[in-house]
Amino acid sequence: MKLDTLKVACSNCNLRELCMPGGLNLQELQQIDGLVANRQKVPKSGLLFRNGETFQALYAIRTGMFKTAVNTEQGKEQVIGFQMAGEIIGLDGIVEDCHSCDAIALEDSEVCILPMERIDDIAKEVPGLQRHLHKIMSREIVREHGVMLLLGSMRAEERVAAFLLNMVQRLNARGFSSSELVLRMTREEIGSYLGLKLETVSRTFSKLVESGMIEVRNRHVRIVDVDALKELASSCN
Amino acid sequence: MKLDTLKVACSNCNLRELCMPGGLNLQELQQIDGLVANRQKVPKSGLLFRNGETFQALYAIRTGMFKTAVNTEQGKEQVIGFQMAGEIIGLDGIVEDCHSCDAIALEDSEVCILPMERIDDIAKEVPGLQRHLHKIMSREIVREHGVMLLLGSMRAEERVAAFLLNMVQRLNARGFSSSELVLRMTREEIGSYLGLKLETVSRTFSKLVESGMIEVRNRHVRIVDVDALKELASSCN
DNA sequence: CGGTACCTTGAGTCAAATCAACACCAGTGG
DNA sequence: CCACTGGTGTTGATTTGACTCAAGGTACCG
Structure with missing residues (x-):
């Protein structure tokens, strides 16, 4: 062969x-x-x-x-x-x-x-x-149904939380960590995907850091409190 | 047989x-x-x-x-x-x-x-x-890509215009009028689809009526100025 | 080491949400 | 027949979350 x-x-x-x-x-x-x-x-x-x-x-x-x-x-x-x-x-x-x-x-x-x-x-x-x-x-x-739900009825924090959870879950299925990930895209690309402006994505990251759910250094994200993040992503007020 | x-x-x-x-x-x-x-x-x-x-x-x-x-x-x-x-x-x-x-x-x-x-x-x-x-x-x-585009980056007027044009175009392909349609759904259902609240849908209809693009009586909509509506739907600021 | 792309944060604005009142209509039952 | 009810739709007043504009900061690449 x-x-x-x-x-x-x-x-x-x-x-x-x-x-x-x-x-x-x-x-x-x-x-x-x-x-x-x-x-x-x-x-x-x-x-x-x-x-x-x-x-x-x-x-x-x-x-x-x-x-x-x-x-x-x-x-x-x-x-x-x-x-x-x-x-x-x-x-x-x-x-x-x-x-x-x-x-x-x-x-x-x-x-x-x-x-x-x-x-x-x-x-x-x-x-x-x-x-x-x-x-x-x-x-x-x-x-795509899921994305439509996200775009149609979630607030900024919920969108970002859902995004991070989705990414880390898929990476985990590929053998990577279930709590750490490296984003390969810019804030602007994340924003475009989530229907937000890049500044809003950045601010939302900061807010999630402040409330102790995640840690962020540049494009490296560590999920500190998965449960809180899940709670947030599915709260959908 | x-x-x-x-x-x-x-x-x-x-x-x-x-x-x-x-x-x-x-x-x-x-x-x-x-x-x-x-x-x-x-x-x-x-x-x-x-x-x-x-x-x-x-x-x-x-x-x-x-x-x-x-x-x-x-x-x-x-x-x-x-x-x-x-x-x-x-x-x-x-x-x-x-x-x-x-x-x-x-x-x-x-x-x-x-x-x-x-x-x-x-x-x-x-x-x-x-x-x-x-x-x-x-x-x-x-x-669904189209819907994501709509939800992710259009303003209320653009969404409603795009919705009406899409409906009337599909109805037209089924032999109905290309300028009149009867909505079978409530304002709330339209809003849910477009990522808007029902009040916003209602207000946006009123605005489009005022600017002479459409006529609305209950669920009956007549498109008066298709071109203006198309212009609006694709403006995507 | 300088330039560029990327990111963060602040201040002010605005579009849509929220809250609220009322109009309208169809169906129900006294 | 009319009063009542619940679902629906419109409109106004107010609030608010995200956007816009602006200024720096940081990281990366040639």
Whole structure:
């Protein structure tokens, strides 16, 4: 077996449980290996795809972190989400065969390219993959419901608390600390995502520090009182 | 052919172009007819499904209108969307085999029940259906991006303008007027959807009336100056 | 080591929320 | 028939949380 074939095989990827379906037998696993056409490195601030670009593939994040954002006609950007290793981006492109948002790397990153054609072909043979794709899309829909709830009915402190808890929970699922995290995005990007101005994000961090829930040094955040933070995030007055 | 078989056949449903894939041949059309297990009437204020309920089927709206909403732990509801004839609801249930929002009829309605098992089975045979399902889910993701943009960065007037334009455009695609509409939901439900309080919705309507963009009598709205409304909806300061 | 991007904090402003009063309508039942 | 009720919608007065504007501070990179 050649080395670079090995390199792009899902069957021996440590992120498999995160981005690919479980419960496959050996033969199915080998079929799945045909999914990834290639890997692609994306440097910090690099664009993986942009609004208007023809849709060809989904991307599984292998390392690093991305933000996805839509732009108003006035050039203002609304961050839609922050995606990390094991997550799939590009689902927005399927409807119109054309991406409707930008995907930008927040740090040097690497993605697996999953050409949509191959996905469709292999899914025909491997029903588990088909169902898995449905689940991934449904998960994204449900995630966005959560963001809409946040944007539609939470106050600044609640939004920031919910954001931090969400980030640390996802990082924890990837083997990182459940109480410390390093933010890969600016205050402005957090603000855009949360529907707040960067000053408000900064002030809210300070307020949470003052009330002893978190510690902040630059982009390093330590969660001191998870329960209080959860209480806050779900208070939703 | 029995009458009640005819009754639930997609192949002779006038909403087919809205909710089912186009470009199918006769045989495929007949296969698709097996999708709909049943129709179900839902009276005004009735629940089609609720958060936590086991997921079994998607629903295609045949007549009427629904709202979908998620609830906070404190019992406050955030309206996620308003769905009308030809649209598919229930996609949120696929990830966890469990619905994560409520679907409530805003008027007496009727839906076609599409059991997920049947969808999967028939999609194996009819690739066009598979792709169509992907498109529907992707469309929902993109729609939610738009709502996030609205909630994250528009002011009250812009939100209301965007809401009215979106409603009238969708109604127009269903053969209704492109300048008049009857709202099936309360000001409070509109407010919840737009991240505003009901008083703000009411005041904003009044403001738009005053500036000559729309006319309002109860839930009947007439759009007088579409261009001004569009201008407003996309100004996004 | 200088420049730039990023972050924090303060003071004042403003848009939307809150609180409150009242109008309207449909349905109910005396 | 009318009085009553509860849900809905409008409008006004006031408050407030987040925004805006402004000034520095800090960290990072070539």
